[in-house]
Amino acid sequence: MSKKTDSKIKAASKxxxxxxxxxxxxxxxxxxxxxxxxxxxEFPKFSIPSRSVSNIVYDKKLRQYILGNSxxxxxxxxxxxxxxxxxxxxxxFFANRLTNEKKSSTxxxxxxxxxxxEIDFEDQSESDNIIVDLEAVTSRPREDFHIxxxxxxxxxxxxxxxxxxxxxxGKSMNLSNHPDGYAIGPSLTxxxxxxxxxxxxxxxxxxxxxxxFVEEQVDKKxxxxxxxxxxxxxxxxxxxxKRLHDEMNLPxxxxxxxxxxxxxxxxxxxxxxxxxxHLRELTVPDAKWVGVWATDIEKYKxxxxxxxxxxxxxxxxxxxxxxxxxxxxxxxxxxxxxLKRKAELEAFSKYGLTNITDKYLPQKLELAKSL
Amino acid sequence: xSSIKEKFNxxxxxxxxxxxxxxxxxxxxxxxLYTAVREFVENGxxxxxxxxxxxxxxxxxxxxxxxxxxxxxxxxxVKDNGPGIESKHVPLAFGTVLYGSKFGLKQARGMFGLGATxxxxxxxxxxxxxxxxxxxxxxxISNEYELLLDIQKNKPVILKHxxxxxxxxxxxxxxxxxxxYSKAGSKxxxxxxxxxxxxxxxxxxxxxxxxxxxxxxxxxxTMPKPPTIIRPHPYGTDVETIRRMMxxxxxxxxxxxxxxxxxxxxxxxxxxxxLSFTAIMEKARKRWxxxxxxxxxxxxLMSFLKMDFEKLxxxxxxxxxxxxxxxxxxxxxxSSSKSIDMDPESQYYKQLTNTVQGxxxxxxxxxxxxxxxxxxxxxxxxxxxxKPEKRIGTMTNQELAKLSDSLQKFEDFMGPDPSCLAPLGxxxxxxxxxxxxxxxxxxxxxxxxxxxxxxxxxxxxxxAYGGEISTRGIKVYRFANRIPLLYDEGxxxxxxxxxxxxxxxxxxxxxxxxxxxxxxxxTRIPYKTxxxxxxxxxxxxxxxxxxxxxxMARKLSVFMNKRGQAEAAKKRANLYxxxxxxxxxxxxxxxxxxxEPNFQKLLQEEKPIENE
Numbered sequence: 001m002s003k004k005t006d007s008k009i010k011a012a013s014k015x016x017x018x019x020x021x022x023x024x025x026x027x028x029x030x031x032x033x034x035x036x037x038x039x040x041x042e043f044p045k046f047s048i049p050s051r052s053v054s055n056i057v058y059d060k061k062l063r064q065y066i067l068g069n070s071x072x073x074x075x076x077x078x079x080x081x082x083x084x085x086x087x088x089x090x091x092x093f094f095a096n097r098l099t100n101e102k103k104s105s106t107x108x109x110x111x112x113x114x115x116x117x118e119i120d121f122e123d124q125s126e127s128d129n130i131i132v133d134l135e136a137v138t139s140r141p142r143e144d145f146h147i148x149x150x151x152x153x154x155x156x157x158x159x160x161x162x163x164x165x166x167x168x169x170g171k172s173m174n175l176s177n178h179p180d181g182y183a184i185g186p187s188l189t190x191x192x193x194x195x196x197x198x199x200x201x202x203x204x205x206x207x208x209x210x211x212x213f214v215e216e217q218v219d220k221k222x223x224x225x226x227x228x229x230x231x232x233x234x235x236x237x238x239x240x241x242k243r244l245h246d247e248m249n250l251p252x253x254x255x256x257x258x259x260x261x262x263x264x265x266x267x268x269x270x271x272x273x274x275x276x277x278h279l280r281e282l283t284v285p286d287a288k289w290v291g292v293w294a295t296d297i298e299k300y301k302x303x304x305x306x307x308x309x310x311x312x313x314x315x316x317x318x319x320x321x322x323x324x325x326x327x328x329x330x331x332x333x334x335x336x337x338x339l340k341r342k343a344e345l346e347a348f349s350k351y352g353l354t355n356i357t358d359k360y361l362p363q364k365l366e367l368a369k370s371l
Numbered sequence: 372x373s374s375i376k377e378k379f380n381x382x383x384x385x386x387x388x389x390x391x392x393x394x395x396x397x398x399x400x401x402x403x404l405y406t407a408v409r410e411f412v413e414n415g416x417x418x419x420x421x422x423x424x425x426x427x428x429x430x431x432x433x434x435x436x437x438x439x440x441x442x443x444x445x446x447x448x449v450k451d452n453g454p455g456i457e458s459k460h461v462p463l464a465f466g467t468v469l470y471g472s473k474f475g476l477k478q479a480r481g482m483f484g485l486g487a488t489x490x491x492x493x494x495x496x497x498x499x500x501x502x503x504x505x506x507x508x509x510x511x512i513s514n515e516y517e518l519l520l521d522i523q524k525n526k527p528v529i530l531k532h533x534x535x536x537x538x539x540x541x542x543x544x545x546x547x548x549x550x551x552y553s554k555a556g557s558k559x560x561x562x563x564x565x566x567x568x569x570x571x572x573x574x575x576x577x578x579x580x581x582x583x584x585x586x587x588x589x590x591x592x593t594m595p596k597p598p599t600i601i602r603p604h605p606y607g608t609d610v611e612t613i614r615r616m617m618x619x620x621x622x623x624x625x626x627x628x629x630x631x632x633x634x635x636x637x638x639x640x641x642x643x644x645x646l647s648f649t650a651i652m653e654k655a656r657k658r659w660x661x662x663x664x665x666x667x668x669x670x671x672l673m674s675f676l677k678m679d680f681e682k683l684x685x686x687x688x689x690x691x692x693x694x695x696x697x698x699x700x701x702x703x704x705x706s707s708s709k710s711i712d713m714d715p716e717s718q719y720y721k722q723l724t725n726t727v728q729g730x731x732x733x734x735x736x737x738x739x740x741x742x743x744x745x746x747x748x749x750x751x752x753x754x755x756x757x758k759p760e761k762r763i764g765t766m767t768n769q770e771l772a773k774l775s776d777s778l779q780k781f782e783d784f785m786g787p788d789p790s791c792l793a794p795l796g797x798x799x800x801x802x803x804x805x806x807x808x809x810x811x812x813x814x815x816x817x818x819x820x821x822x823x824x825x826x827x828x829x830x831x832x833x834x835a836y837g838g839e840i841s842t843r844g845i846k847v848y849r850f851a852n853r854i855p856l857l858y859d860e861g862x863x864x865x866x867x868x869x870x871x872x873x874x875x876x877x878x879x880x881x882x883x884x885x886x887x888x889x890x891x892x893x894t895r896i897p898y899k900t901x902x903x904x905x906x907x908x909x910x911x912x913x914x915x916x917x918x919x920x921x922x923m924a925r926k927l928s929v930f931m932n933k934r935g936q937a938e939a940a941k942k943r944a945n946l947y948x949x950x951x952x953x954x955x956x957x958x959x960x961x962x963x964x965x966x967e968p969n970f971q972k973l974l975q976e977e978k979p980i981e982n983e
Contacts, residue, residue, distance in 0.1 A: 027961055028961060028963055030956045031959075031960075031961025032958075032961075032962040032963075034954065034958040035955075035958045035959060035961075035964060035968050036968075038954070038955055038968035038969070038970045039970040040972070040975065041969070041970075043972050043973065044958075074952060076950070076951065077941075079943050079946050079947075082946050082947070082950050083946075083950065085950070085954070086950040086953050086954050086957075089953070089954045089961075090953070092957070092961055096961050098805065117953070124815075164418065322842075338737055340597060358613040
């Protein structure tokens with residue numbers, strides 16, 4: 001390890017520590033406010049940005065959805081809010097402990113942990129919702145509080161990292177050592193990205209194709225880091241994609257199934273989702289969707305399956321989304337609606353198992369430079 | 372060819388009733404047992420009511436042989452603390468049909484005599500055993516009879532009669548009868564339960580054949596005002612009723628027999644003395660004002676006959692020919708019919724003609740009907756196009772029909788007099804319901820009297836909610852003239868009105884623990900069927916029921932609102948008590964404090980707020 005990277009790591013550790021300190025300070029200030037209200041004999045309350053549809057607006061400058069200015073008052077005096085108020089208080093309290101102790105927890109862990117404190121979440125979706133409330137109040141992603149979803153995406157390629165999580169501090173790893181790839185979890189998203197020989201990041205929707213790409217040594221042939229998003233990319237994967245783009249200056253391209261859902265998976269990586277409009281810094285605005293496009297279905301004469309009712313409805317819904325009003329986004333939606341058919345990534349297997357890596361991918365990589 | 376009437380005349384009333392016992396509710400062992408219970412219990416209550424005695428009724432049903440399967444013989448005994456029946460009347464009252472039935476126009480539970488005798492008759496038919504009646508009217512001596520009914524002759528047969536010293540007044544009737552308690556039991560228990568609900572001033576106990584005791588102690592110590600017997604209302608009469616009333620009101624020429632002559636002599640103070648005709652007339656003129664109508668008529672007759680008492684004794688008045696002013700009489704002396712002319716100028720002439728022709732129309736109306744005063748009577752006569760002074764004895768059949776018709780059509784009669792009704796009253800009903808149901812909420816109402824077709828009626832109702840009421844949904848107890856109506860609930864007007872109400876509007880949603888007691892009192896309850904279990908939907912009754920329920924439902928709704936607010940406040944307080952300490956706990960650690968904030972103040976000072 002070079003001295004240069006050593007100092008970089010120290011700087012990174014300090015940065016991570018600072019971040020943690022900031023979060024703890026913020027939580028403490030929230031707690032203190034509630035504490036003071038109670039001590040004064042007042043019902044504590046706080047304001048929370050409204051997450052209703054009417055308050056979700058598209059910010060052209062940021063190229064993502066954000067929350068508007070309207071906010072709601074949550075008061076513990078209001079009995080219909082008292083329960084969720086308490087739940088949120090508990091979550092802040094629990095997140096504080098997690099952050100302090102540098103422990104991580106899954107969404108499901110949160111749901112179960114609550115039960116030790118007489119906090120009754122009816123189901124996990126209720127606790128998930130309170131986690132989003134915490135994000136909205138603090139404008140911080142849950143990952144900052146060491147709360148992660150169950151992971152299902154993975155990464156492979158020549159990338160050196162160094163862990164910052166407790167017990168692994170300073171340990172390094174090359175992400176091309178294990179052919180099945182590495183699960184993208186809290187330790188990876190918080191690890192320091194040391195160096196890489198890759199020149200591009202290829203995000204691919206499906207695990208099957210990810211394995212194919214590793215087998216066909218796409219990482220070496222195209223100097224790339226391959227990421228399996230496992231369908232809609234989880235937050236941590238999107239965080240990692242953003243870091244690879246921002247910190248390592250790597251362009252990101254996205255390969256999905258040739259259907260409306262694939263198109264939207266690419267869009268979420270690029271500019272976020274309405275669900276996470278309260279959060280920023282999760283987007284990779286420069287990411288490029290390179291396929292499979294609707295136009296590719298005709299161009300490559302791919303085997304297709306008919307679109308379902310819900311597929312078609314989804315197309316119409318997305319046509320109302322401001323991000324789909326121009327460019328390929330608009331054009332491809334129209335073609336999908338015209339064809340009323342869709343094609344999966346595996347469809348290329350009709351022309352041989354390696355057709356997608358031998359023929360399609362190079363063409364698309366070439367094309368991406370001009371997008 | 373013999374007519375139906377002739378056939379009927381050939382059998383005694385006892386036999387007639389025996390042959391038609393289904394009509395009286397004695398169709399099978401189960402129904403008969405129930406009907407017998409009702410008849411005796413209701414008689415006991417009626418007897419006490421009539422004398423203003425707080426009733427103590429003891430009902431016992433015992434199986435003669437408990438091991439036998441139903442239907443089998445039972446001994447039914449009902450004992451009351453009423454006035455009792457005079458010893459000499461007992462055999463006739465319990466050993467004949469139709470004896471002493473009261474057909475007066477006032478509210479009573481049953482027609483006394485009829486049903487009870489039917490039960491006795493039924494018992495005798497099915498078991499061939501006598502009825503035992505014990506009666507004391509003076510709380511010293513009890514007359515105890517064992518009686519059988521001679522069905523053909525409709526006469527009592529006294530098997531035993533003895534007297535015994537007792538300490539209490541009252542009547543006890545005990546019969547053997549074929550019954551089926553396993554089938555009738557629930558009905559009888561319902562009957563006793565509901566009867567005690569509507570008779571809170573009575574103590575009723577029931578010892579059933581299985582050894583179970585059902586005591587219903589007295590809940591209030593005040594009797595409701597007893598009903599009075601009143602004259603009929605014009606709207607409630609028909610041609611036949613009027614005809615009968617007229618016959619009663621016309622004064623017949625009295626039969627001049629020994630007894631009558633004796634009476635006249637006595638009234639004139641001449642019991643011992645024999646005076647001449649002129650002396651008698653002189654005496655009569657002096658005493659005229661004190662004389663009764665009958666005596667006056669006899670004097671008037673004597674004035675034309677010019678006879679003294681001795682002569683009068685030897686004739687019989689045959690006819691009074693008013694148009695020809697002649698008086699016909701039979702002379703026993705020479706066995707011939709004779710006539711004399713009457714002087715219309717005589718002061719006694721009018722006395723005689725008035726007697727024959729009856730009262731004037733206005734006098735008849737004011738005397739025989741309720742709600743008709745002299746002014747109304749004259750107005751009515753004008754309306755009906757009769758002369759007010761028209762003698763009712765001179766009315767033809769057509770005129771009678773016109774009179775009856777006009778009585779129905781004349782609109783200025785006041786509503787019927789409800790004094791013949793005996794509603795329970797709001798206070799007794801409320802007390803009874805409170806002790807019976809122990810509810811959280813209770814309201815009662817007695818509507819003012821109203822009438823349908825000339826029959827007065829009063830509706831009183833109560834609504835009880837919550838508390839110890841464990842039934843879900845609306846439970847309705849229906850009563851008519853203090854008798855529980857147990858069956859045919861579905862087609863009853865009360866149910867119809869209750870079901871028409873949108874209870875959710877009154878905050879009684881879902882299956883509320885709600886009890887409704889409905890009591891209709893009338894001199895004639897308009898039952899739908901012969902079974903007398905459901906009241907027909909007469910518009911006037913329906914309206915009163917609806918107004919009563921709406922009035923009470925509004926009160927219920929106020930109660931439910933208040934209760935809802937109290938519950939919400941309590942719920943809120945509970946929520947705060949649960950969550951605020953948790954918030955305190957979490958924010959204490961979050962804020963890095965050691966001591967929890969002082970939130971107790973908050974829990975105590977919290978005042979209810981409206982839900983947002």
